[in-house]
Amino acid sequence: MKFIKGFGAFWYDFLVGDDWKIAAAIVTVLAAGAIIVTSTDYNAHVLTAVLAVCVAAAFTVALLIDVSRSKR
Amino acid sequence: MGSSAVWSLGIATFAAALVEMVEALTIVLAMGMTRSWRSTLWGVGAALVALAGFTAVAGYALATWLPEAALQLVIGGLLLIFGLQWLRKAILRSSGRKAMHDEAAIFAEQEAEARGADSEVRLGLDWFSFVVSFKGVFLEGVEVVFIVITFGLNADNVPVAVIGAVAALVVVLGLAAVIRTPLTKVPENTLKYGVGLLLATFGTFWSIEGLGIFSDSGDSLEWAGNDLVILVLLVGWFLLTRVLIAALRVPSNTKSNGRLEMSEA
Numbered sequence: 001m002k003f004i005k006g007f008g009a010f011w012y013d014f015l016v017g018d019d020w021k022i023a024a025a026i027v028t029v030l031a032a033g034a035i036i037v038t039s040t041d042y043n044a045h046v047l048t049a050v051l052a053v054c055v056a057a058a059f060t061v062a063l064l065i066d067v068s069r070s071k072r
Numbered sequence: 073m074g075s076s077a078v079w080s081l082g083i084a085t086f087a088a089a090l091v092e093m094v095e096a097l098t099i100v101l102a103m104g105m106t107r108s109w110r111s112t113l114w115g116v117g118a119a120l121v122a123l124a125g126f127t128a129v130a131g132y133a134l135a136t137w138l139p140e141a142a143l144q145l146v147i148g149g150l151l152l153i154f155g156l157q158w159l160r161k162a163i164l165r166s167s168g169r170k171a172m173h174d175e176a177a178i179f180a181e182q183e184a185e186a187r188g189a190d191s192e193v194r195l196g197l198d199w200f201s202f203v204v205s206f207k208g209v210f211l212e213g214v215e216v217v218f219i220v221i222t223f224g225l226n227a228d229n230v231p232v233a234v235i236g237a238v239a240a241l242v243v244v245l246g247l248a249a250v251i252r253t254p255l256t257k258v259p260e261n262t263l264k265y266g267v268g269l270l271l272a273t274f275g276t277f278w279s280i281e282g283l284g285i286f287s288d289s290g291d292s293l294e295w296a297g298n299d300l301v302i303l304v305l306l307v308g309w310f311l312l313t314r315v316l317i318a319a320l321r322v323p324s325n326t327k328s329n330g331r332l333e334m335s336e337a
Contacts, residue, residue, distance in 0.1 A: 010211075014215075017153070017154070018161075022160060026149060026153050034286045037283050037284065038286045051280045052280060052308070055280075059159075063316065067320055
C-alpha cells in the first residue's frame with residue numbers, strides 16, 4: 001500500500017507539479033477544443049490561434065490566483 | 073525537419089538534461105564525499121539500469137500504440153503542463169517571490185542529512201547513500217527521459233534528442249571530474265527559464281495540432297503558417313513571461329513576505 005501511494009504521489013508530482021490549477025486549466029482548454037472539433041464546423045487556422053491565446057490566458061489566470069492567495 | 077528545428081531540438085534536450093544532471097550530481101557528490109563512494113556509485117548504477125528499462129518501455133509503448141495526432145495531443149499536453157510549471161517557477165523567481173535555486177545550499181543540506189543519518193548496512197552497502205543516490209539519479213533522470221522521448225517522438229527525430237542529452241551527460245561528468253564540487257556556476261535558473269519557454273512553445277503547438285484526432289479525418293489540425301508559427305509562439309510566451317515578471321515584481325525590502333514555497337527544485 002505504501003508503495004502504491006508513493007508511486008501515485010511520484011506521478012502526480014511529476015505530471016501535475018506544484019500547481020494543479022495549471023494542469024486543470026490546460027486540460028479545460030484542450031477539452032473545449034476537442035468539443036469544438038467534434039461538434040461544429042470550424043476554420044482550423046482560426047481555431048488553433050484562438051486556443052493558443054486561451055492557453056496563455058489560462059496560465060496567466062492560474063498564476064495570478066496562486067500569487068494572490070500567497071499574499072493573504 | 074529543417075536544420076533550425078534540429079538545432080532547437082538538440083539545444084532544448086541538452087539544456088534540460090544539463091540542469092537535471094547538475095541537480096543529480098549535487099546529491100551524488102554529497103553522499104559520496106560524506107558517506108561511501110562505493111555504495112553511492114552502486115545507487116547510481118542501479119538508477120541508470122532502472123532508467124534504461126523505463127525508457128525502453130515508455131518509448132516503445134508511446135511510439136507503437138498511439139496514432140500521430142493522438143501522440144501529439146497526449147505528449148504535447150503533458151509537455152505543455154510540464155513546461156508551464158517550469159515557467160511558473162521562473163516567473164516567481166525572477167519577480168522575487170521565490171528563492172533562486174542554489175546548488176551550494178542544497179549540497180550543504182544534503183551533506184548535513186548524510187552526516188546525521190544512521191549507519192545501516194544491507195547487501196554490504198551503506199543503505200542511506202545507496203537509496204538517496206538511487207532516488208536522486210532516477211527522479212532527475214525520469215525528467216530527462218520524458219523530455220527526450222516527447223521531443224524526439226513528436227519531432228520525429230529521437231537520435232538528435234538523445235545526442236543532446238548524452239552531450240549534457242558528458243559535459244556534467246567532465247566538469248565534475250575536474251572540479252569535484254557541486255556545479256554552482258551553471259546558470260540553472262536561466263537555463264530552466266529557457267527550457268520552460270521551449271517546452272511551453274512546442275507543447276502548445278503539438279497539443280493543439282493533436283486535437284485533429286477528434287475531427288472526421290483524424291488528421292492533425294493545421295496552423296496558419298505551419299511550422300513557422302512555432303517562432304511566433306516562442307516570442308508570445310517570452311513576451312507574456314516578461315510582462316508577468318514585471319507586473320509581479322516584489323520590491324526588494326518586502327521579498328521575504330511575498331515569497332511562496334522556498335524549497336522546490
